[in-house]
Amino acid sequence: MENARQLRIVFMGTPEFAVPSLRALVAGGYHVVAVVTTPDKPAGRGQKLHESDVKVAARELGLPVLQPVKLRDPEFVEALRALRPDLGIVIAFRMLPEIVWAMPRLGTFNLHASLLPQYRGAAPINWAIINGETETGVTTFLLNHEIDKGAILDQVRVPIGPEDTVGTMYERLMNLGTSLVTQTVDRIAAGDITPVEQQSVDERTLHPAPKIFKEDCRIDWTRPGKRIVDFIRGLSPYPAAWTEMYREGDATPSTVKIFSVSFEPAQHGEPCGTIESDGRTLIRVACADGWITLGELQLAGKKRLAVHDLLLGWRDVNLCRFYR
Structure with a gap:
């Protein structure tokens, strides 16, 4: 058994998702000897150097x-x-690389936003919602030579509600x-944790969570309504379904x-992508098995608005249709 607060910890991360954990370690009296993050990168119109969220927090700490x-x-x-x-x-x-993750005498562990071995990859929160999951969680696991395939240390489960989006789940899982x-x-220091290897998993039963690109976010209106709703939830607010x-x-x-929608099952003879509106509070779109009612959307070059506000200035909505 060792004193967890005396362990010399090197913390590695980049975005906002990592910041609360870094702050909690310092606030809890753990000995973080250094933080490793990405180099500053040019960003914005002026191409000024942008520091990662983790670097900003580390400097404050x-x-x-x-x-x-x-x-x-x-x-x-x-x-x-030398640390x-x-x-x-x-x-x-x-x-x-192994020369880095194998260096600490107690190893290196990663926090992943899924219930491994499911949703290995860069976008686990998005894909869990897109696929209609009702539960997700966070996992800590030891790093090895393969991405997200190291021995599992610990997990916490959390439900995904029908109204949850990647935005709400991101905050919760963070x-x-x-x-x-x-x-x-604490458990590593106490010696009361037994890593569970992932080797026995049938890879055919797993859902991948690859990085999401712009074309992956295009809505297919020929799909069933629930799948479209989950797809939009899993991309809202960022990178956003379109x-x-x-x-x-x-x-x-x-x-x-499109950022928020609801689904009403119905039989109709309209081509998928057909738009109907009362011109005041309702815009709905035909899909394979009913109607998708739009909640919030953003027209090209405009602000994100609720349908009620958008329709105050959108008079030709019934002359439009969505492709696919």
Whole structure:
């Protein structure tokens, strides 16, 4: 048994999702000897250098920061070795080479926003909702040579409600992960944790969670209504589901982002993508087995608005249709 607060921890992460865990470790008296994050990158119109969320937090907390361009760089590896790390913690970072993840004497563990082995990959929260799951969670696991396939240390489960989006679940899992990270550190130090290997899993039963690109976010109106609702929830508010809209008389379509919808099963003879509106409070779209009622959307070049507000200035809505 060791004192968890005396372990020399190297924390590695980049986005907002990792920040609460870093803050909780410092607030809890754990000994974070350094933070590793991505190099500053040009961003925005002025191409000013942008610091990662983790770097900003680390600087506020007074922690040393390492920003290697390459994780195998000898200078970085030596700097890491000089820290004499007992434990590595990774949250939303890059794939680590063995020379890095194997360096801490107690190993390196990762926090992943799914119930591994399900939803291995870069976008687990999105895909769980897109696939209509009613439960997800967070997992800590030891890093090895393969992405998200290391031995599982601990898990916490949480339900996905019918109104949840990737935005609401992101917040919930980010906060849930914070307590799981400190709990995992305590259990590793106490020696009361038994890693469970993932080798015996039938890969054919698993759902992947690959990175999501723009084309992956296009809505297919020929699909069943529930699948469309889950698809939009799983991409709201970011990166956002979208569709092409054709206005009668226009030669080219425009892009519409859709953030919230509901589904009403019904039989109809309308082509999928047909738009109907009362011009005041309702816009609905025909799909394979009913109507999708729109809640919030964003027309090209406009602000995100609720349907009621949008219709105050959208007079030709019934002359439009969605493609696919």
